[in-house]
Amino acid sequence: MTTPLLARFIPEARELLQVSASGLLKLERNPTDETAINEVFRAVHTIKGSSGLFDALALTRLVHAAEDLLGEVRSDALQIDSALVDMLLDSLDQVGQWIDELERRAALPADADGVAHRMAALLRQRLGSQDGAVDDAPVHAALRGADPAPDGDVSALPPGLLARLPAPACLAAFRRACEGETVHLVRYAPEPGCFFSGTDPLQAIRQVPDALALDIAAAEPWAPLEDLDPYQCNLHLALLTAAPRPEIEQAMRYELDRITIAPIRPRDLVRIEGEASDGPIWDDFRGAASGFLAAGRLDDLRKAVSALRSVAGPTLWRRQALDWLEAALSAGQPDPALLAALVAAAGSGRLDPVPAGPAPVAPAPAPQATDPRQELARSVLASQHRALEHAGYDADRLASVGTVVGNVLLSLGRDADRAAIQAAFEAAREAHSVAPLLSALSAVLAGAPLLRAEAAPALSEAPAQAFAEAAVPAAGGKEPEGRIAAKSLKVDQAKIDLLMNLIGELVVSKNALPFLAKRAEETYASREMSREIKEQYAVIDRLAQEMQGAIMQVRMLPVSEIFDRFPRLVRDLARKLGKRIDLALEGEDTAADKTIIEALGDPLLHIVRNSLDHGIEAPEERRAAGKSATARILLKARQEADSVVIEVQDNGRGIDPARIRSAAITKGVIGQEEADRLSDQEAINLIYRPGFSTAPEVSDLSGRGVGMDVVLTTVEKLGGQVTVSSRLGEGTTTRLALPLSMAVTRIMIVEAAGSLYGVPMDMIVETVRVPRERIRMIKKAETFVLRETIIPLSRLSRLLHLPEQPRGEADAAVLVCHVNGRRAGLIIDNFREGMDVILKPLEGVLTGIGGYAGTTLLGDGRVLLVLDLRELL
Amino acid sequence: MAIRIVRKTIHLEGHCTVEEALPLLETLRRPGAHKVVLTKCEGLHTAILQVLAAARPAAITPPADPALAGLVMPFLETSGAAA
Numbered sequence: 001m002t003t004p005l006l007a008r009f010i011p012e013a014r015e016l017l018q019v020s021a022s023g024l025l026k027l028e029r030n031p032t033d034e035t036a037i038n039e040v041f042r043a044v045h046t047i048k049g050s051s052g053l054f055d056a057l058a059l060t061r062l063v064h065a066a067e068d069l070l071g072e073v074r075s076d077a078l079q080i081d082s083a084l085v086d087m088l089l090d091s092l093d094q095v096g097q098w099i100d101e102l103e104r105r106a107a108l109p110a111d112a113d114g115v116a117h118r119m120a121a122l123l124r125q126r127l128g129s130q131d132g133a134v135d136d137a138p139v140h141a142a143l144r145g146a147d148p149a150p151d152g153d154v155s156a157l158p159p160g161l162l163a164r165l166p167a168p169a170c171l172a173a174f175r176r177a178c179e180g181e182t183v184h185l186v187r188y189a190p191e192p193g194c195f196f197s198g199t200d201p202l203q204a205i206r207q208v209p210d211a212l213a214l215d216i217a218a219a220e221p222w223a224p225l226e227d228l229d230p231y232q233c234n235l236h237l238a239l240l241t242a243a244p245r246p247e248i249e250q251a252m253r254y255e256l257d258r259i260t261i262a263p264i265r266p267r268d269l270v271r272i273e274g275e276a277s278d279g280p281i282w283d284d285f286r287g288a289a290s291g292f293l294a295a296g297r298l299d300d301l302r303k304a305v306s307a308l309r310s311v312a313g314p315t316l317w318r319r320q321a322l323d324w325l326e327a328a329l330s331a332g333q334p335d336p337a338l339l340a341a342l343v344a345a346a347g348s349g350r351l352d353p354v355p356a357g358p359a360p361v362a363p364a365p366a367p368q369a370t371d372p373r374q375e376l377a378r379s380v381l382a383s384q385h386r387a388l389e390h391a392g393y394d395a396d397r398l399a400s401v402g403t404v405v406g407n408v409l410l411s412l413g414r415d416a417d418r419a420a421i422q423a424a425f426e427a428a429r430e431a432h433s434v435a436p437l438l439s440a441l442s443a444v445l446a447g448a449p450l451l452r453a454e455a456a457p458a459l460s461e462a463p464a465q466a467f468a469e470a471a472v473p474a475a476g477g478k479e480p481e482g483r484i485a486a487k488s489l490k491v492d493q494a495k496i497d498l499l500m501n502l503i504g505e506l507v508v509s510k511n512a513l514p515f516l517a518k519r520a521e522e523t524y525a526s527r528e529m530s531r532e533i534k535e536q537y538a539v540i541d542r543l544a545q546e547m548q549g550a551i552m553q554v555r556m557l558p559v560s561e562i563f564d565r566f567p568r569l570v571r572d573l574a575r576k577l578g579k580r581i582d583l584a585l586e587g588e589d590t591a592a593d594k595t596i597i598e599a600l601g602d603p604l605l606h607i608v609r610n611s612l613d614h615g616i617e618a619p620e621e622r623r624a625a626g627k628s629a630t631a632r633i634l635l636k637a638r639q640e641a642d643s644v645v646i647e648v649q650d651n652g653r654g655i656d657p658a659r660i661r662s663a664a665i666t667k668g669v670i671g672q673e674e675a676d677r678l679s680d681q682e683a684i685n686l687i688y689r690p691g692f693s694t695a696p697e698v699s700d701l702s703g704r705g706v707g708m709d710v711v712l713t714t715v716e717k718l719g720g721q722v723t724v725s726s727r728l729g730e731g732t733t734t735r736l737a738l739p740l741s742m743a744v745t746r747i748m749i750v751e752a753a754g755s756l757y758g759v760p761m762d763m764i765v766e767t768v769r770v771p772r773e774r775i776r777m778i779k780k781a782e783t784f785v786l787r788e789t790i791i792p793l794s795r796l797s798r799l800l801h802l803p804e805q806p807r808g809e810a811d812a813a814v815l816v817c818h819v820n821g822r823r824a825g826l827i828i829d830n831f832r833e834g835m836d837v838i839l840k841p842l843e844g845v846l847t848g849i850g851g852y853a854g855t856t857l858l859g860d861g862r863v864l865l866v867l868d869l870r871e872l873l
Numbered sequence: 874m875a876i877r878i879v880r881k882t883i884h885l886e887g888h889c890t891v892e893e894a895l896p897l898l899e900t901l902r903r904p905g906a907h908k909v910v911l912t913k914c915e916g917l918h919t920a921i922l923q924v925l926a927a928a929r930p931a932a933i934t935p936p937a938d939p940a941l942a943g944l945v946m947p948f949l950e951t952s953g954a955a956a
Contacts, residue, residue: 166947195891202919206944216948222927223901230894230924660954 003106009050010103010473011490016043017092017099018564024092025567027073029086031403033495037080041070047095056108057253057315058116059098065120066091076269080406082400084126089568091119092483093366113249117256153367161215161238162271167320169213170271171327173240176212177266178331178338183212183240186252188237188259189219195231199255207251208245208269238396240264267338271326274317276349282318286347293336293343301339302329321346327811332790333413359510381405381441398428398437405441424536458787490685493594497555503547504838506753508857515860559637559646560588562604573612580619580630581612585639593646596738599718600646603711607648608633613734615652625729627651643720644740649733664689684724685821688712690784716870719762745839749832749857750815753802756832758856758866767831769811784825791816793825799853799872805829820872826869839866875914881905883930885912885921890903898928904934906931916941 023040026033045084048063066088072078094115098108139685162170177183186208190201194298205214215238222228241248245261252259271661285308292301305326312319323805325342328334345351357527386403404424409418424440513533521530563585574581613635619629634649657680664686675683686710715722720738739762748767770784777783782793797804815826837856855866876893881894885893901907902946903913907930911917914936925933933949935942 015946164947164951190919200891200918202917202944209923216926216942216945218923218924218926218952222952225898225928228898229925230898230920231891233919233923234927235923236917650904 006054006102006106008490009054010099011384012050012097013047014096016047017096019043020047021089021092021568022564023624024085024088025571026841027080028082037070037074041067041074048700055104056098056102056112058108058112059095059102062091062116062120063095065123066577069123072127078127081403083404084560086759087123087126091123096117110250112244112700113253114246117249120257120752133546145500157651161217162268164215164217165271167211167271167273167328169240171210171323172463173242173264174266174269174324175327175330175726176242177264177269178328178334180332182244183264183266183269184241184243184245184248185262185264186239186241186248186259188239188252188255189253190233190235190237190258192232192234194233201233201235201255204252204255205239207235208239208241208243208248209251210241210247212240214239240269266328266335267341270342270351272320272324272345272351274315274320277312277316277318278349281311282347282349286343289343289347293339297331298334301343302326305329310494318346318349321351355625358663384441385862398425398434457627487635487854495580496551499552501838502549502553503544507544507836508838510540511538511858512860531793555594556591556740559586559590559592559600559644560585561597562601563588563635563637565601566604570608570612572635573609576619579610579612579616581616582630582632584632584634585636586634588638589677590644592738592740596644596718596740599714599819600736600738602723603714603736604635604648606645606708606711607736608635611648611650611732611734612650615650616656617653623652627654639740640737642740643737646736646738647733648736649731651731653732654728655684655687655724656728656730660684673839681725684726687724688722719760745866746834746836748815749864750813750828751830751832752800752828753797753805753820754829755802756858756862756864757796758835758837758864759815759817759826759869760853760866761834763817763819763869765816765823768813768814768816771811772846775812782827786816786825789823791823795827796871797829800825817869819869819871826873837864837866882908882910882913883891884910884913885917886915888915888922889917891918894918894924897921898924901928908932908934909920910934911936911942911945914941917945922948925949927934 012165020040020043021034023043026036027040029037044063044067048060048067051060051063069078069084069088073080073084098112101107101109173183186205188205190199190204191197194201202216205211209845217236217238218234219234220473222234224766243251248261249256285304288304292298292304304323309319309322309326312322314320321342325339325346326337328342340602341351359648384404402422405421406418409421421437421440424436426438428434514537517530517533517537519688520526520533567583570581570583616631616633617625617627622629622631632649632651634647636647636649638645657678660683661678664683665672665675669686669689672677678686688711689709712722715736715738718738720736723735723737725734725735746761748764749756749758751757766787775782775784778790782791782795783790786790791814795804813830814825815828815831817826818822839854839856841854842852851864851868851872856864856866858864875885875887875889876896877886883897885897887892889897894929901924907926907928909932910936915938918954926949929952933946
């Protein structure tokens with residue numbers, strides 16, 4: 001059930017996600033870019049708002065957390081850095097996945113609530129680590145106060161809580177836990193003001209399925225009745241349930257940030273009370289039971305237990321211990337350690353803490369980490385230390401590490417350390433080495449007070465902010481202003497295609513009018529009539545062309561549609577490969593037909609990946625070659641006459657023709673002889689041969705030898721061309737030229753062997769009439785010289801295996817064509833007019849016939865075959 | 874109305890909503906020993922529950938519905954015992 005509203009939300013949300021992702025990348029390069037942060041914030045805010053209309057609470061929740069974080073960034077309370085951008089991008093990716101899921105099934109996956117909660121908590125943690133004042137800190141503090149175990153995976157039940165739960169409920173929970181089910185403790189601390197938002201905590205927690213016991217307790221001692229505010233919730237609830245975690249999260253999905261869920265060990269549920277008793281019967285039991293247990297005779301143990309239970313008074317402590325023992329024994333596979341503890345309890349009259357058996361894994365928090373922020377800060381600093389150590393010197397990374405460390409120390413109020421670290425940064429930047437910084441960081445981690453004098457050899461301290469700005473290269477690239485204008489009509493593509501086809505038919509029928517005019521003149525001898533028809537034709541022709549132009553405009557998309565995915569891709573790949581790349585986009589507004597734009601995505605991806613993998617050198621290598629460590633990739637689009645040209649430029653190492661030659665020979669793409677004949681440019685073109693690859697190993701990026709081959713075939717299929725130019729050591733430029741639109745093809749009609757054929761105009765270089773005597777034979781091939789170039793000739797009628805009709809004319813009509821990268825002449829009988837046609841591919845039994853690109857209708861109703869010269873020549 | 878007051882005895886009947894917490898509190902604030910009868914109560918909002926827990930009336934008759942009684946009575950009894 002996809003509602004129209006949802007159908008509209010999905011593409012909109014995708015668009016907004018794209019906007020936010022590219023905005024975030026901009027922010028990463030230039031953290032003070034206000035336009036970018038506002039753009040991201042607006043987009044995320046809109047997603048949050050619209051998502052509220054649907055049953056997608058998890059999505060809203062996650063986006064909300066991201067929005068809060070961005071709000072802080074916007075108000076300058078938080079500095080953005082790579083780690084933060086990573087987190088936000090991951091969140092957006094998750095949202096993107098959920099959007100896909102919404103589109104497929106109109107619902108989020110079952111685990112969405114939990115995932116959203118965990119991711120949102122991580123985001124909020126960032127918020128907290130920054131200013132130390134987490135929204136719900138009091139709640140967590142209250143929870144911790146009552147129960148020293150860390151939340152998250154509490155595995156021990158606090159004794160106070162256990163004592164309040166009714167014993168039978170505990171026993172029931174114990175029974176289920178022993179049978180292998182996981183019993184969870186849900187602790188719920190409702191927000192004090194929750195009544196005003198319509199939350200009824202009691203009602204909410206009752207929604208959790210499989211509830212075993214509920215405990216309610218006052219969070220604070222009750223105020224005197226006179227001062228009591230009945231609308232402030234002062235209750236904490238705790239629930240034992242046998243429901244699995246996702247079901248709990250689902251039931252409590254509106255209150256996920258107020259609850260903790262933790263599995264409980266069976267041992268912790270045991271709660272025995274009653275009168276003490278003594279007597280030989282217990283000692284006997286103890287001896288017998290221990291024996292049975294040691295021998296593994298559980299059935300005998302069961303009998304002994306039930307026999308004793310039937311005799312002992314139900315109020316006795318030891319009798320109750322037997323109840324628990326019986327419950328533990330009733331499980332399919334009883335836990336021996338637990339049994340032993342219970343047998344001992346029944347025998348001795350008191351319950352000892354379970355020994356090592358089921359592992360009392362109370363994860364003791366590190367003693368010094370009383371403040372959770374300390375712990376977090378420590379882990380953040382440690383990870384930055386690792387990152388630095390791993391990556392080595394790199395100005396940009398250094399800047400982002402500087403921001404993070406500065407923020408962390410600031411939030412902890414450790415100003416002295418912060419100043420020292422900053423000085424160390426300066427030193428590191430001067431020295432182009434991470435060593436001073438690493439030592440300063442380790443010192444902070446070790447908790448030693450830092451002396452600025454050691455870490456910073458005579459360097460003035462600059463605020464981390466200024467330093468970060470200095471290190472980040474001024475973010476290049478202009479941004480088109482008018483991208484916000486999304487006031488558009490969304491129409492199904494099929495409707496546009498239909499309109500397109502109809503206009504195509506109109507164009508074809510319009511072409512019939514000149515024939516009609518000719519008939520009027522020739523057959524009916526009415527010159528007047530013929531002239532009028534021609535006048536009308538001119539009007540219809542103009543209108544048809546305008547309509548065609550208009551519908552083309554509708555189908556036009558800006559290349560930014562494909563360009564927009566590159567900043568993210570390049571960033572991720574660059575991080576993976578350890579290269580520094582500055583991606584610049586130019587001419588994103590250049591528009592081309594939707595089909596072209598969509599088909600261009602993959603080829604461009606291959607080219608950019610190739611540049612990243614093979615073209616761009618590692619930072620050290622670049623520095624050694626005297627280039628800046630940060631490489632540059634430029635994606636540039638522009639319109640040139642009837643085609644759109646897209647260029648991918650990099651300033652990497654360029655293509656080495658010699659290396660290409662040898663690689664081509666080893667891979668068996670060409671032979672030695674052929675390789676020697678090739679010019680450098682021709683050698684470079686070898687990268688388009690199928691099976692060619694210079695990479696010694698196949699990486700997950702490229703090297704399979706299919707990449708550039710795919711580029712060439714895709715682009716040529718679209719009627720475009722690819723050229724590569726490269727200067728060794730300076731970089732490579734790949735140029736794709738594609739027609740603006742594919743719907744209408746311009747052809748020239750030619751005559752051969754008495755029939756008419758069409759030749760696509762974009763293949764024709766020129767038309768010439770060559771006098772017979774200038775056609776020379778070289779061996780068996782006919783050639784002629786055109787402007788000092790030898791052009792091989794072939795006869796169309798021969799190529800099509802048609803009978804030749806000698807015409808005895810003084811000169812031959814030659815169509816000079818550009819085919820497969822070379823020129824060739826085609827001798828035909830006569831040239832006819834040019835025409836715009838809608839090309840229909842050969843269908844049905846004709847599909848397999850080579851040499852033809854398709855068919856089209858002529859104005860007088862005849863079918864015209866359009867030749868595919870690539871296959872013919 | 875879910876609250877019905879007969880002298881010092883407060884009857885909570887049907888589903889008691891959050892709006893009734895304040896009238897209930899005001900009644901309980903009056904001096905004297907109050908009795909609360911939940912026998913016909915079918916469900917009560919958390920706000921009502923905490924007013925009952927905070928006010929510690931002299932006596933509470935449990936709801937007839939065993940599920941509801943099992944839910945609220947242990948808490949109300951402990952609160953009363955603490956008084």
